[in-house]
Amino acid sequence: METTWAFDGKRYRMYRFADDINTEMKKLNRSDNWHSGVAWLIDIAWMALCAWLCLAVSWWFYPLAVLVIGARQRGLSTILHDCAHGSGAANRRLQMLIGTVLTAYPIFQQHYAYKLSHVFTHHPALGNPERDPDLRFFIQQKAYEVASPRAYVRRIVLMPLFGTQTWAYLKYLVTNRYRMHKGRETQSSSGTRTLRRHKRVLDRLGFWAFWLVVAGVCWWQGWLPGLLLFWVVPYLTSFQLLGWYIELSEHTPLVRDSNVDLYMTRNRKSRDWEKFLTGIHNDNYHLEHHLDPRTPFWNLGKARKARLADPGYVAVDAVLGGLFTRGPQGQPSAMSAIVSSMTEPREQSRAVTPGKDLPAGRVRRHARGRRTAPGADRAGEHADLPDRRL
Template sequence: MQARDVFTADEIKRLSQRSDLVGAALVLHAWALIAGSMALVVWLPNPLTFILAVMVIGGRQLGLAILMHDAAHGLLFRTRRLNEFAGQWLCAFPVGTDLLLYRPYHLKHHRHTQQADDPDLVLSAPFPISRASLKRKVWRDITGRTGFTRRKQQIMATWGPMGAEPGLSWRERWARLQQGGLVGFAIVNAVLWAAMTVAGLWWLYPALWLLPLLTWYQLISRIRNIAEHAVVPDNDDRLRNTRTTLAGVWTRLLLAPYWVNYHLEHHLLLSLPCWKLPAAHRLLMAKGLRDQMEVRDSYAKVLRMATSAVGEGGGGSGGAKPAHI
């Protein structure tokens, strides 16, 4: 199944149109929600607004990663230089990723989706798992253990463990840090902290930037990964080895920003900017393909499938043997 088997040439052309204006609006929207959530806590400090802010900011941090993903496909902005700059400095570096490292890795995932050479297969192959296993993972995510572990692994992978490779010079190690995105992460985060400090609100950085990044962002990233490819019915069918999960307003705000839930549509037509994904979904529904597609009504239903002994419909993880977790 190819995109041209489903969409007409005119539909592909219309759906694939990019926009500098919309790209700028999306990036601005993400940062405005982050700033607005912080402002809400400053204006009305209490446990409820703080927890809500952590969730909204963590959701927008994932949103920045999603916009970086669009930039990796060259879709966030029509102008290439703007796409690369904003995708790296305004989306990737703030949350500790690197557009240039992510792009080849991610494109390989698209070439080999749910196949042996898929670099993301490790994320979906272990499912289904037990509820107890998922609860342990959720606890590690929400308490920050996952976030700290991943950041440590990122540093070790680029800088190298202390005492390892003694022949490397400090200049060579510094170059590694730059290639791993850690220098960019440090620069952008230093600017964020400095701006908050100048405003007399230095505490916002650890409380409402780092905390969401190390907790809520980790949890919803896990849920998104599960929803996209875990317990899919058929690893060899492009309409069934990737999942679209329907989402309401609150889910889109806190868990699935910028239409990331329309993952099947993204895999079917890689030239779709994220804001065109709902239109592609409506077209597929209008063409009567609903029964051939892996579409689920909610993330809660997907998680129930992912924590069952056998995936709904007998699909398991597309035939992959579950690992013991």
């Protein structure tokens, strides 16, 4: 079945919030010079604790250590992410230090490659199946290919637990977060004007200098086995695994069904162990980030609370659950919502008749110009929501 996209050749539309909410957002968009550093120290402390448990207590802790270290490496990527957006620290030099030596280089990424791929391409091209690199990856991995529930769950949800998507996701990271293709630069020429060539060269040199120093010190001190066991193995396993599910949940299949930013991304209401592993540094508030990328990660929860004054946002928020777990009020998980939207039509997906299933007049215009009842949209989470645009 051929996929029909809401993308209409133009940039997505921005949902309009009230002036008082926008005023509150301006306050929350102020960065500082300590939150990112403290977050980095917390990540390092958790990794050190995991290594200590294995070395000093028992190697039976190693599988747990691999999982937690990989999750905390993902935490480093969240800090890098904010630095790439310019919200990681108020001081630009400190932000560059954090966004390169402390976060990007340790997880085998380059700051400017990340900035080009994510800030200058993914964000402005969100929902564009030809230009959005994140969306293109999941299209290539058949996440947008409709299938039977059993086949889709096996291919997209279950088998990746056994590493079937690890190599593909790693290749995607190398392509988009380490390498910087000339073709991609041409596509994003408006953004690459700010990326001076000498900065990109310094970034590449800094990356290799960092790893030469790390590898040299570890070889000199006899720590190479530790580097492999407590850094490389978690990166190649749990970091890739968690990244697949987290990034799958962020936009799938919402960008297929709408070109209004409020309906193109989801938060995850993860709790307990799920939040500990997949919501580090508020990584679960992805909708807040796309509504305003200037908001630093430590204020994303406050941003959500402020936007709850908007009824359209409340309607979106009310249907969101966790990544694999249900939400606080029993909302379906993100994985469940994705499977429901990407599997072959079932009886509950039938078109809704206005006047019978819905109050008369509650028919809105789809992004591509079709008139459909709200309940007939394919994105079950956002099916019955107001469509207020610029």
